[in-house]
Each structure stands twice: as structure tokens, then as C-alpha cells.
Amino acid sequence: MVSDENILEAFRNSDDEGYRILMDVYGNYVYTIVTDKVRGMASEQDKEECIADIFIETARECREHGFKINSLKAVITVISKRRATDLFRKLGALKRNTEDIDDYSDKLTEPVTPENISEKRSEKTALWAEVIKLGKPDSDILILQYFYCRTAGDIAKLLKMTTAAVNKRSQRAREKLKKVLCEKEVC
Numbered sequence: 001m002v003s004d005e006n007i008l009e010a011f012r013n014s015d016d017e018g019y020r021i022l023m024d025v026y027g028n029y030v031y032t033i034v035t036d037k038v039r040g041m042a043s044e045q046d047k048e049e050c051i052a053d054i055f056i057e058t059a060r061e062c063r064e065h066g067f068k069i070n071s072l073k074a075v076i077t078v079i080s081k082r083r084a085t086d087l088f089r090k091l092g093a094l095k096r097n098t099e100d101i102d103d104y105s106d107k108l109t110e111p112v113t114p115e116n117i118s119e120k121r122s123e124k125t126a127l128w129a130e131v132i133k134l135g136k137p138d139s140d141i142l143i144l145q146y147f148y149c150r151t152a153g154d155i156a157k158l159l160k161m162t163t164a165a166v167n168k169r170s171q172r173a174r175e176k177l178k179k180v181l182c183e184k185e186v187c
Contacts, residue, residue, distance in 0.1 A: 002021060002024070002025050004069065004071065004072035004073070006021065007021050007022050007025060007072060008062060008067045008069060008072070009067075010022075011059060011062060011063075011067060012067055015059070018059065019055060019059065022055060022058065022059070022072075023055060026055075026072075026073070026076050027051075029073075029076070029080075030051050030054050030055070030076060030080050031047070031051060033077070033080040033081060033084055034047050034050050034051055034054070034080065034083070034084045034087070035047060036084075037081070037084035037085060037087070037088050038050075038084060038087050038088050038091060041088065041091040041092070042087060042091055046087065046091070047087075050083050050084060050087045053083055054076065054079050054080050054083050057079050057083070058072075058075060058076050058079055061075055061079070062075070126181070126184065127177075127181065130177055130180050130181060131143065131177065133180075134173050134176065134177065137159050137161070137169065138169055138170075138172070138173040138176075139173075140155075140159060141155055141159070141166055141169055141170050141173060142170065142173055142174070142177075144158070145170060152166045152167050152170070
């Protein structure tokens with residue numbers, strides 16, 4: 001069994017070795033805390049990023065206190081719970097800003113006929129044309145969100161914007177798109 005003092009000593013000698021031992025000892029523990037908090041909301045990638053942030057913040061805390069920590073488990077528990085709660089809030093906010101597919105479930109049960117296929121193709125073409133007409137960066141944001149399933153954070157990094165700006169522009173673009181399509185009776 002590796003003690004907290006052994007982990008702290010490993011960090012004093014080498015960050016890589018310290019991280020390796022810290023993750024070996026506390027990896028499952030941290031994963032359990034994060035998964036329990038964001039169950040059903042977060043992807044594995046979201047959880048992995050959160051866990052990596054937890055280990056980085058734990059090492060930073062240890063450095064700030066000169067590696068004189070009484071209980072590494074206590075430190076990592078507090079950081080894990082805070083970071084998991086932050087992720088939970090972030091994902092909850094994202095969920096509130098997206099539309100639910102159940103709202104459209106009645107449209108998904110239409111029979112497949114050549115007329116329906118042609119109509120859908122026409123609607124998709126009209127939708128694509130209107131998305132492009134929105135101009136940049138709004139069209140880029142919608143394309144990345146809905147065709148490439150990218151998160152607002154990823155899009156913000158790609159377009160050199162803040163996540164809040166991406167979310168707001170996406171919301172406004174969808175509202176414009178809905179208005180235009182309803183006027184053309186495509187919605």
C-alpha cells in the first residue's frame with residue numbers, strides 16, 4: 001500500500017512519477033466521485049477531462065503547501081467534489097439550452113414514401129441554404145454543433161470566442177433560423 005507521504009515524495013522528485021502514483025492510488029476513487037455526481041449527463045470524455053483537472057489541481061495544491069499535506073485523501077475528495085459539481089452545473093446549463101428530441105417524436109413516425117423523401121430532401125436543402133445565409137460565425141457554430149456534435153467549449157476554442165458567446169450566438173441563430181423557415185412554411 002502506497003502512503004500519502006510516498007506520493008508526496010514522488011512529486012518532490014518528479015512530477016511524472018508523482019502523477020503516475022497519485023492516479024494509481026486515487027484514480028478509481030476520483031472516478032467514482034465524478035461518475036456518481038454526473039451520472040447520465042456526461043460523456044466519458046467529459047469525465048476524463050474533469051478527472052485530469054482534479055489531479056492537476058491536487059498537485060498544484062500540494063506544491064502551494066510545500067508538499068506538507070496531512071491527508072491527501074481529504075484534499076483530493078474536496079477538489080473532486082467541487083470539480084464534479086462544476087461539471088454537473090455546466091452540463092445542466094447546456095441541457096437547458098438545447099431542444100429535446102421528444103418534442104419532435106410525432107414527426108419521426110411518418111410513413112416512408114417517395115413524396116415524403118422528396119419533401120424531406122427539399123426541407124434539408126432549404127435548411128442548409130438558410131444556415132449558410134446566417135453568415136460566419138453563426139453558420140459555423142450551428143454546423144459544428146449539429147453536424148459535428150461539438151460542444152460549445154470546443155467551438156469556442158476553434159473560433160477563438162468565449163463559451164458564453166458561442167451559446168448566445170447559437171441561441172440567436174436558431175431563433176433567426178426558425179423565424180425564417182416558419183415564414184417560408186418549411187417548419
